Amino acid sequence: MSETVRNAASDAGDHPVVRAGARVGYAASGVLHLLIGWLALQLAWAGGSGSADQSGAFAQLSATPVGAVLLWVVTAGFALLGLWQLTELIGPGEAKDKIKSLGKGVLYLVLAGTALRIAAGGSSSGGGEQTSSMTGTLMAQPFGRILVAVVGTVVIGVGVYHVVKGARATFLRDLRENPGRWITGAGRLGYIAKGIALVLVGGLFVLAAVQSDPEEAQGLDGALKALLELPLGSVLLSVVAFGIAFYGVYSFGRARYAKV
Structure with a gap:
């Protein structure tokens, strides 16, 4: 890779707009996870009709009086955070760190696209059908x-x-300084809850493969609904919902303390 490309990527990653936008992106992640936690809690106890996933959260946000403006801010934040992550691919670093940056960059750009679609008046349907179709x-x-x-x-x-x-609190390495006990505690609970949700999502994909049934593969909303089918399902889903909300709280701390 030429030195010119490396310098251009480095300049883009260090640009004040991109760095500030990345922090806005972390704050947007906080809003997103708080809304998903709220939707999951409604699902646990009130049979909420909305999808407890990213699309449902963005739809919930768009329904607020200032939702249209907030969605555009969220779109810009996720887009700039994704761009900043992708600039980390250029330059020195271990292969595993570059893979993580690539994955995060793509994820944030996808979230930006989802928020943009809803901000522009597009469909806010959950990702379950899309996941099944992809599978x-x-x-x-x-x-x-x-x-x-x-x-x-x-x-x-x-x-x-x-x-x-989350259990080892190694997420603190992503921050430039210790954010304090409360943010650290929220991060611990948030990472653990988010991890549990991802394990459930992955388990549904494996189940779809074993049964050769694409309909078994679901996104976050389907995974959370699967918890309701377990004994004490509402209680278990509530615990995960609060954990996801705690991840949102941590994300606000990360917006301030992240190494950007």
Whole structure:
């Protein structure tokens, strides 16, 4: 890779607008997770009709008096955070860190696209149908069931990583200084809860592969609804809902203390 490209990427990542936008993106993540936690809590006790996932959260946000403006701010924040993550691919660093930056960059850009679609008046339907459709397409390929199982296994691995990261509080390495006891505690609970949700999502993909049924593969909303089918499901879902909300609280702290 030429020195010119490296310098351009470095300049983009260090640009004040991109760095400030990345912090707005972390704050947007805080809003997103608080709303998902609230939707999940409604699902646990009131049978909420909204999807307890990113699309449902953005739809909830758009319904507020200042929702249209906030959605555009959220879109810009996620887009700039995604751009900043992608600039981390250029330059020195370990391969595993670059893979993480790539994954996060793509995720934040997808979230920006989802928020943009809803801000522009597009559909706010949940991701369950899209996930099932994607899984069906994947299963139609050679060795499709194996590919779906691999996807599920990877998601489970990411979920376990989040649980361990929360339990050991290694997320503090992402911050330039200790944010204090309350933010650290919220981060611990938030990472563990988010990890549990990801393990459930990955488990549904593996189940879809085993049963050769794309409909079994669900996104976050489907995973949270699966908790309701367990004994004391409402209680378990409530615990995860509060945990996701705690991750939102941590994200606000991260917006201030992150190494950007």
